[in-house]
Amino acid sequence: MAFENLTSRFQMALRRITGKARLNESDIDQMMREVRLSLLEADVNYKVVKEFTEEVKQQAYGERILKGLNPGQQVVKIVSDELTKLMGEKASDLRFNPNGITVMLMVGLQGAGKTTTAGKLANYIRKNNDKKPLLIAADIYRPAAIEQLQTVGSQLDIPVFEMGKIDPLTIVKEGLEFAKKEEFDLVIIDTAGRLHVDSDMMEEIRKIEALSKPNEVLLTVDAMTGQDAVNVAKAFNEALTLTGCILTKLDGDTRGGAALSIRKIADVPIKFSGTGEKLTEIEVFHPERMASRILGMGDVMSLVEKATAEIDEAEAMSMMEKMMSGNFNYNDLLKQMKMIKRMGKFSGILKMLPGMSTMANIDQVDDSQLAYIEAIIGSMTKDERKRPELIERSSSRRNRIAEGCGRSTTEISRLISTLDKQRKMMRQLQNMNPQNIENMAQGNFQPKESRAMRRSKNKKKGGYR
Numbered sequence: 001m002a003f004e005n006l007t008s009r010f011q012m013a014l015r016r017i018t019g020k021a022r023l024n025e026s027d028i029d030q031m032m033r034e035v036r037l038s039l040l041e042a043d044v045n046y047k048v049v050k051e052f053t054e055e056v057k058q059q060a061y062g063e064r065i066l067k068g069l070n071p072g073q074q075v076v077k078i079v080s081d082e083l084t085k086l087m088g089e090k091a092s093d094l095r096f097n098p099n100g101i102t103v104m105l106m107v108g109l110q111g112a113g114k115t116t117t118a119g120k121l122a123n124y125i126r127k128n129n130d131k132k133p134l135l136i137a138a139d140i141y142r143p144a145a146i147e148q149l150q151t152v153g154s155q156l157d158i159p160v161f162e163m164g165k166i167d168p169l170t171i172v173k174e175g176l177e178f179a180k181k182e183e184f185d186l187v188i189i190d191t192a193g194r195l196h197v198d199s200d201m202m203e204e205i206r207k208i209e210a211l212s213k214p215n216e217v218l219l220t221v222d223a224m225t226g227q228d229a230v231n232v233a234k235a236f237n238e239a240l241t242l243t244g245c246i247l248t249k250l251d252g253d254t255r256g257g258a259a260l261s262i263r264k265i266a267d268v269p270i271k272f273s274g275t276g277e278k279l280t281e282i283e284v285f286h287p288e289r290m291a292s293r294i295l296g297m298g299d300v301m302s303l304v305e306k307a308t309a310e311i312d313e314a315e316a317m318s319m320m321e322k323m324m325s326g327n328f329n330y331n332d333l334l335k336q337m338k339m340i341k342r343m344g345k346f347s348g349i350l351k352m353l354p355g356m357s358t359m360a361n362i363d364q365v366d367d368s369q370l371a372y373i374e375a376i377i378g379s380m381t382k383d384e385r386k387r388p389e390l391i392e393r394s395s396s397r398r399n400r401i402a403e404g405c406g407r408s409t410t411e412i413s414r415l416i417s418t419l420d421k422q423r424k425m426m427r428q429l430q431n432m433n434p435q436n437i438e439n440m441a442q443g444n445f446q447p448k449e450s451r452a453m454r455r456s457k458n459k460k461k462g463g464y465r
């Protein structure tokens, strides 16, 4: 995942201050020096870094913070809030045409992910906004570009309009007429990759924009582009009226600086992120959740959304409540891991959990490890599973468990610290963001009402519908 280095460096910097009962300005300075360096290393634009550090310092220096309760945590909250602000505060909605066809234009450099994302987006909007999408193939330059879009379309069962390699403007014009006639209400136009310095190609895309009058002009940016992404976004935004940007390949090993600079420097909101090659791997970009992920606090909300989408909702909600209650025990940990296993690539999802992102061997957590964890927990007594402190305090219990399951005591200790980290991070998360926690508890954090919540609401009303 992106941001891995940034996360571990941030955590190191923040650890300097979180444990202290009192903080002074030099503690803050030292911490912020590290934060500054880690941001620069992550390829965040230097101007952004400068403003960010100044803003955090100014707030953190305040008497109220330095002399208040839990100064470290308050500073962590300032950092988290500023990171969120940097990425745009709130998730930015797509614009739809309230009466008629909604048109979206995909633009960007070669290979940024336009074609893939056009398909992902069409599928996402069909599912979440109940639209009937049509894809238009307007890339006539790259060999096999049209076939690629057709493949994407057929995988998703979404029709593709194409006229071969003729003038893209004619294709778009005819495509829009076809959409009207066939009663499509969403059209996504896939265009050729182009360099922002290629004036002929930029002129072409301007004409396509003028002709199609899109509700969304979406710049697709490869998150690996680094610093340059900002210049690209600026140039495209000068030529066209960009309404948003989609960061692709955030699943890759990128430093992630683009995510943190584009909003501020190019003034373009990030609307979605691409998180894999599969056509379902697209997510709404939530600045707050991203900030929390970057700070290593995990992304509990995305995890829960994923959980409710892919596994039994009642089960996921009760797990969530358990996690938030601070009484998370080994029975719960085992259930959680089994649930996660069902949800997909194990390590990717594990990283969304608080405290997990810095586990050294996270990429090696696979099915066999799950079997070991199961064996270890299986060797615990019922009491030990429910009350983790029993094992924490007693080395003879740890030895007995190790013998019982044939794993080493180091592994037992690692499991203990995993559980411990989750419990601690959960508590920290709760202290940081009371409003969020409340929203979560009330189930307001996700757009769709889950079955479990409806059930419990109906129960309160005194019956099922």
Ligand SMILES: Nc1nc2c(ncn2[C@@H]2O[C@H](COP(=O)(O)OP(=O)(O)OP(=O)(O)O)[C@@H](O)[C@H]2O)c(=O)[nH]1
Residues within 6 Å of the ligand: 108, 109, 110, 111, 112, 113, 114, 115, 116, 117, 139, 142, 145, 191, 192, 193, 194, 220, 248, 249, 250, 251, 252, 273, 274, 275, 276, 277
């Ligand atoms: N891992 C990962 N790969 C992605 C993502 N989005 C796109 N890709 C891959 O990136 C490559 C390029 O994607 P395309 O959709 O063809 O990019 P494009 O912008 O249409 O490229 P051109 O039409 O040549 O300009 C493909 O191999 C995609 O599978 C993503 O979010 N994650």
Ligand SMILES: [Mg+2]
Residues within 6 Å of the ligand: 114, 115, 116, 139, 145, 190, 191, 192, 193
């Ligand atoms: Mg393409």
